[in-house]
Amino acid sequence: MDIYQKFGSYMEKQIVKQPDQARKKLIVAYRAKQGIDRMFTDKRVPASKKYLTKLAMDTMIQVLSKPEQSAMTSLFVPSEPLAAAGITPYSPEAMSSFMTGSKIERPFLQKTSEEGMPDSMCSYHRVFLGAADTGVCPEAPFLIYTNLACDGNMITFPYLMDKYGIPGFFIDVPYEKTKESVQFVADQLREMNVFIEDYSHKKITQEALKQRILTADETLKNYRKYLHACKTHYIGGTLTHEMYQVFITHMLLGTNQAYQYSRMLLSDILKGEPTGDRTKLLWIHMMPFFSEPMKELFEFSDRAVVQASDIVYDACFSLDAEKPFESMAKRMVYSGFNGSPEQRIKNALDAAEYTGADGCVIFSHWGCKTTIGAAGLIQEELGKKGLETLILDGDGCNPAGNSDGQTKTRLEAFLEMLKEKER
Template identity: 25%
Template sequence: MAYYHELLKLCAFDETEIVSQKERIERTFQILELGPADMEKAVARIQKYFDTRLMGVRKAIGVWFKELFDLILCRYEGKKIIYYGYPPFQYIGLAIKAAAKSKNDFYVGCPEAIVSQTLGQFFHKLVPVLEAGEGAGLPPGHAMCSLLQVKVGALEKGIIPIPDLSIATSYFCDMGPKADELMQYKYGYPVEYIDSCLDSPWGLWPEYDHETVRYLGAQLDKLFCTLKNMFGIEINDYVWQQGRLIAGRLYKAINKLTRYLTADPVPLGVADSELILNFPIGCTGSVMDEGAEAIEILADEIGKRVQKGIGVVSKGSPRVLIVLQSISDPAVNRLIEDVGLAVPTTMALLPPPPEPESYPFSTLGEKRAEKAMFGGAYHSTYGMVKRIEASLKYAHVDGIIYNYPFSCRPFVCSNKLTKLHIEKETGLPTLLLDMDPQDERNYSQGSMRTRLEAFAEMLKQEKLRHKKSDIKSL
């Protein structure tokens, strides 16, 4: 039996897939230098940290492996390769797929998310990639973004192919495009920079400066021209909607699942719900059909848990909104429930607040840029803070854990303002918890646990106090 057979069976691959995909599987693992011992380690980690009693969880992990195979092999398989930065600009990856004659002509995705998710979560082998990134221009000890270190490291080690084009995230973050500039210089591929201005005045959102929209819109229109010139694909309103439709089944499944997650007791753990976080953000391939199917199965399984009152922490436990999960370390994701806190939602899963009426902008780029303003995060710190506040009405929580990547500019700039604003406007206690979603060397689990335990204890006491005052007033 093949050395990866047990692992892939655990991840819900069927026998025929394992046999028919033999060459691809072995080539991928060879490039990643993963052997029999790594497979054993991955089996043990998946069984320890994920709820493998749930077929939906096992299938979701399997889909991550399929996305990994597609990424690693896309150059050998003759595809045009386009990487986008993290987070992507709305449906850009899917719009490219929709515009192509055949969606198999292109590989489009965010490689650093896929590598972190798989080499980190399942194999616990991300540190060598981070070290390669540090050695290739993003040195340690300078608070460089570890997500970008993963991308540089993976290119440097030859794990991921050099793309035909990369789309940089200057609409959200300045470190992404600076790192892209480094990679453009080192590896010689073209980069399309989508610049914007996040300096809107405090208090403006959901209003916005029309010039900001026109500027970002022109940047997007420039990208559409590049795509046409380089690949002959045309992105227009119709294609954009087609791209959106590709993700329709996936989003429908995610929405169904997230409704169940708000039950008391919360029926699914943070490590397991993390598996779906980067499906729509990081990938445009197998996740759109097989990933959607995995989440549909998971939603049905979780619906049954809700009916039976089964939860991952006890009913009535304090409920918290968390901002992020680790995308490489499931042990950290388990910590929050270990201290007795329930997580019914994360910032990524919160539905957006209703949008104001649109202004009649003319180009596709401008129309998409305006939508980005309403989303908040690409508008300003104030937009991001208000977006979290407005969405809180969809999630009944007792507190917020603003767990932010300590080296991520947008999150670091907004953390204290978010805490001050949310505590003042909603009265919800907010814990600022610095972490690193990709680099386990940048935190100590012990000290994170201590801070989480103290926060959990405070929320439990607060709930008890309210309960007692409710009884007195009867």
């Protein structure tokens, strides 16, 4: 039993017996982990990814220790207005990933089962709902959510509003990608700005928002350059690092820290070694970063590398600081996660071309009807364009929903298939 499992085992008991104490112990443990990382640095990890780990951990510690300075947000809610107001984004999805990474997700999932919540629901939401119900995760002063990407938001966030008795703002993103839809969302984002000001008691000046949009745009430009450099260059990292990228392109986008990271990342990749014989993969949807066979195959590996995920590539959108609300609205409406799968297919093909991916893996995350329902269609269309694609069933946030044996066999067979094709 490794140290993480021991910690998880100890915390599971704490959560059941003393949930109020469990949160404090989690904060202590995360801070201790940061200390350990500083003392025993892994030389294989480039500076940028060390900084990324720090940013992600800082965000989680901040949310757990000072929730009054945060706002609960679903992943696709534009982060720039929050950055302009200096509010920490408190993402249930990210928090759930941290809980799973800390190996303490089981009591939370068990709690939702006991409450009768459906087991078929996405585990990113279930883990958080369980953590909220046990009292381990704190309440924020307000929340903002959108229907974009996941119906789970439409269940989780209204539940949290009722549970905590806090105000909430909902952004309704229409199905069709039209100018009218962009205007419809932009108008809502303007209202959202006022909502944030009202409930955070902080003024978001036009200048501050413009600056955050500019910073976000520069961050995404660097990120696109990084992805392109991945075509020929390689830097090592863990699957957890890959998961953390979502912090940069979504939750922390618009902050100076995210921009700083993007610069460091670009600098690291340009100094990186050639990709060599590694099989380069594009990942569609979330990633089971805890999966042992996946770690074996992809972490600091000479065999294969996951270069990008579509959720991150999707965010790499040009923004116009002169039209902040329209820019953010356009990013939402034209997201591959909105509407029909056509845009997602197009994004995947663009990303594969841009990063030189040899193949693609669609992770059919249990409970995500958007991806599960589109998986076959995406696979077929990518196949037509010559991009070999594997559909891998599993769960990105609940280790019990994955079969390690199956994952290993399917991924290895897929890599063998791609290598064979190369020959």
